[in-house]
Amino acid sequence: MSTTLAIHGGEPARNRPWPGWPQWDESEQSGLMAVLERGEWGGYDAAVADFENAFAARHAARFCVTAVNGTTTLETALRALGIGRGDEVIVPPYTFIATAAAVRIVGATPVFVDVDLETWNLSVSAVEAAVNPRTKAVIPVHFGGLSVDLDSLLPLARRHNLVVIEDAAHAHGSSWRGQPVGALGTVGSFSFQTSKNLTAGEGGALLTNDDDLAELLWSIVNCGRRRSGDGYEHPNLGTNLRLSGWHAAVLSAGLSRLDDQLQRRMSNARRLRSFLAEVDGLSPQRWDPRADAHAHHLFLIRYDAERFGGLPRRDFIAALRAENIPASPVYPYPLYRQPPLAEPFSRVTPCPNSELLCEQTVSLSQNLLLAEPDEMDDIASAILKVRENINALR
Numbered sequence: 001m002s003t004t005l006a007i008h009g010g011e012p013a014r015n016r017p018w019p020g021w022p023q024w025d026e027s028e029q030s031g032l033m034a035v036l037e038r039g040e041w042g043g044y045d046a047a048v049a050d051f052e053n054a055f056a057a058r059h060a061a062r063f064c065v066t067a068v069n070g071t072t073t074l075e076t077a078l079r080a081l082g083i084g085r086g087d088e089v090i091v092p093p094y095t096f097i098a099t100a101a102a103v104r105i106v107g108a109t110p111v112f113v114d115v116d117l118e119t120w121n122l123s124v125s126a127v128e129a130a131v132n133p134r135t136k137a138v139i140p141v142h143f144g145g146l147s148v149d150l151d152s153l154l155p156l157a158r159r160h161n162l163v164v165i166e167d168a169a170h171a172h173g174s175s176w177r178g179q180p181v182g183a184l185g186t187v188g189s190f191s192f193q194t195s196k197n198l199t200a201g202e203g204g205a206l207l208t209n210d211d212d213l214a215e216l217l218w219s220i221v222n223c224g225r226r227r228s229g230d231g232y233e234h235p236n237l238g239t240n241l242r243l244s245g246w247h248a249a250v251l252s253a254g255l256s257r258l259d260d261q262l263q264r265r266m267s268n269a270r271r272l273r274s275f276l277a278e279v280d281g282l283s284p285q286r287w288d289p290r291a292d293a294h295a296h297h298l299f300l301i302r303y304d305a306e307r308f309g310g311l312p313r314r315d316f317i318a319a320l321r322a323e324n325i326p327a328s329p330v331y332p333y334p335l336y337r338q339p340p341l342a343e344p345f346s347r348v349t350p351c352p353n354s355e356l357l358c359e360q361t362v363s364l365s366q367n368l369l370l371a372e373p374d375e376m377d378d379i380a381s382a383i384l385k386v387r388e389n390i391n392a393l394r
């Protein structure tokens with residue numbers, strides 16, 4: 001292997017492409033052909049109900065309602081739970097904007113509460129400190145696929161009568177003490193956008209075990225209809241957020257591969273973690289053993305520039321990318337700095353950990369973890385190569 005960094009013209013540590021994403025085979029093709037030939041194509045095609053049943057069963061949930069994406073699912077959950085003007089909803093500031101924007105879109109106030117530095121997940125003690133009589137809900141994000149500490153969060157929510165909306169956009173197939181996430185709180189929201197571990201390009205789903213809530217979620221996604229009605233009875237205010245048969249067919253095909261991919265990501269993540277344990281200045285996300293299945297939508301590392309001779313994170317990432325390791329810094333700043341979510345549109349509690357994670361996160365996407373186990377060593381070699389050449393980078 002060349003010792004000259006690829007960013008300086010040397011041979012890259014890796015020369016092969018990484019597994020592509022999204023992945024598909026003839027099962028997507030045959031599912032799509034079946035939708036085509038049935039001639040319904042829309043949200044009432046049988047492929048939608050088939051996928052909803054399979055996705056609910058995979059997550060040990062009684063009900064699944066699909067929708068067009070994982071942003072509208074969050075909004076739908078909030079609406080169905082009657083959350084709106086005057087209500088506060090606790091959210092993390094280190095997440096994709098949809099988690100908090102959904103709260104404002106239904107007229108409620110997002111309350112930003114800090115995350116844990118080692119897990120990237122909401123800090124449950126900080127949640128407790130932020131609760132007041134206006135607090136109606138909390139939206140934990142199972143960040144990167146790691147379940148939030150539900151042993152602490154669910155009892156806290158019960159004590160304060162809070163609704164728990166799990167944002168499981170990163171967590172298809174993740175579990176907490178053997179139980180799949182998504183229907184462990186009041187309702188769970190998933191995304192099937194292109195990058196996600198289960199995808200149809202776009203799409204979303206809600207899981208719940210509550211019959212009445214499931215009916216209302218379905219109704220809001222279906223123009224306010226009554227499920228058992230004739231199509232022109234609208235007892236609720238709803239809109240049309242239905243997922244199409246095309247999407248559902250692609251999702252069912254992908255779902256049949258989810259568990260194999262989950263196992264492969266977890267075992268490759270273990271290999272990568274044992275390597276990183278030896279590297280001073282890089283700390284992988286702490287994997288709580290109670291989070292027994294971890295989807296690894298993102299493989300998260302904290303980069304301590306001081307322990308890399310002061311090399312700024314952007315230079316570390318640029319050097320890794322030149323070695324063909326597509327690392328990314330994820331979010332540039334916490335969500336309360338995005339104009340539509342800043343005060344006075346939100347309430348912000350102190351979030352030093354989220355600030356630090358915006359400076360230190362280095363993330364690898366899930367498709368890298370679908371490579372062969374020995375390909376994880378390419379990531380390790382590239383990191384070591386960059387570390388050995390810090391002086392050349394400064």
Ligand SMILES: Cc1ncc(COP(=O)(O)O)c(C=O)c1O
Binds near residue numbers: 069070071095098202
């Ligand atoms: C944590 C989180 N929540 C919600 C969403 C929104 O999902 P979608 O892109 O399907 O609207 C995303 C998508 O990136 C996400 O990462």
